[in-house]
Amino acid sequence: MNLKKEYDLIVIGGGAAGMMAAITAAREKKSVLLLEKLSQIGAKLKATGGGRCNLTNTLSNEDFMAKFGRDGRFMQDALAELDHKALVDFFSKIGVDTHAPDGFRVFPTSHSSSTIISALENEMKNLHVEVICSQKVEQILHSDNHLNGLKTQNNTFGASNVIVATGGLGYPALGAEGDGYDMAKDLGHKVTELSPAMMPLRTKEEWVKNCRADTIAKVEMKVDIKKHAKLRANGDLIFTKSGIRGPVVLDFAREITPLLSKYSEVPILLNLTKGMNEEQLSKHLKNEAAKNPHVETLKHVCTLLPEPLSIEILNLAEINPKEIYSKIAGAKKAKLISLLAWTPLTVTGHDGFKMAMITRGGINLKEINPKTMQSKIVDGLYFCGEVMNLDGPCGGYNLQWSFASGYLAGKLLK
Secondary structure, eight states: OOOOOESSSSEEEOOOHHHHHHHHHHHOOEEEEESSSSSSSOOHHHGGGGGTTOOOOOHHHHHHHHHHHGGGGGHHHHHHOOHHHHHHHHHHHHTTTEOOSSSEEEEEETHHHHHHHHHHHHHHTTTTTTTSSSSEEEEEETHHHHEEEESSSSOEEEEEEEEEEOOOOGOOOOOOSSSHHHHHHHHHBBBOOOOOSSSOEEEEEEGGGGGTTTTEEEEEEEOOOGGTOOOOEEEEEEEEEEEEEEEHHHHHHHHHHHEEEEEESEEEEEOTTTTOOOHHHHHHHHHHHHHHHTSSSHHHHHTTOOOHHHHHHHHHHHHHSSSSSGGGGGGHHHHHHHHHSSSSEEEOOOGGGGGGGGEOOOOOOBBOOTTTTTSSSSSEEEEGGBBBBBOTTTTTHHHHHHHHHHHHHHHHHO
């Protein structure tokens, strides 16, 4: 059955950006239809932050934009409308209390994404936003660079404005299929190279599987390729049976995955000793050995690292963990100190988009007006959230961007 109805706005996608866009437009007295292809809205939002939903963080707008790299300033107008303080206020007014237990990351006090989804859903209901799930959009209808509406698998809906808030390619089990990219390309937009981001990485080295018991805090990670030597990240790291994960890896994956498409493997270096350099490490080990001259070297290294990791570093340095430090040859000591300062690993792969929380790449920002989120190519076409070529690290960055861009698109709708 082919039904047709006219709306001021149709939002494609029931995630964070789409729901915020729908709410904001409805508050501006627009008639709004939100279409979600899954059987329920907010599926990916529900999984965010392990279900705890890290909404945003407490950085200033300038520092926040800097975390997104050279394209970060694209967010300036959106953040001017809805920064982290305004987002917290928005949720407070729809019944969600939030807090920042570590002074940085902002969560709902319930630490449950269900609280956020329910509040957004209720607000849409109060504003008479029509929500239809299990509706896959097949085509955005347009003529002479003006929108007419869109077509789903069994309906046609009319509208002069459409907001594409379909997200990226990460977590296809939660509905990510890249629909928005195809829609944008059909309407003349360019889409940059797409890479999975915010995900664990696999390594060539097998010794990592022996170090899975501990989280290593304040690790610095950098790419060991001269051309890309400026790529660095800091944070906690966890070894796995096949590689590495943890916040620093999730952040750095957005830099590594594009390199893996160019190189068969990517060598990286890890400082696992909280930023200590070779001189500091040498002094530390000498002091430890002076205090306990008859204790095996493993005990000295364990003052810096957990025992399983200490053993593996000593093995890499070709040093018997039970050997007395004063009896180790100078060359081997130098190798040990070098390895402690920068431990080499080789990234060989990842699990693709099925494990990627975020997509790196997207619709070309040069073709979108940052003051409105409207397409520069098709009048009445808007984008918000992850579907655009803008992604940030862990810590509430990407959700804040989704909410802010959705808010701006919905508010400044024609």
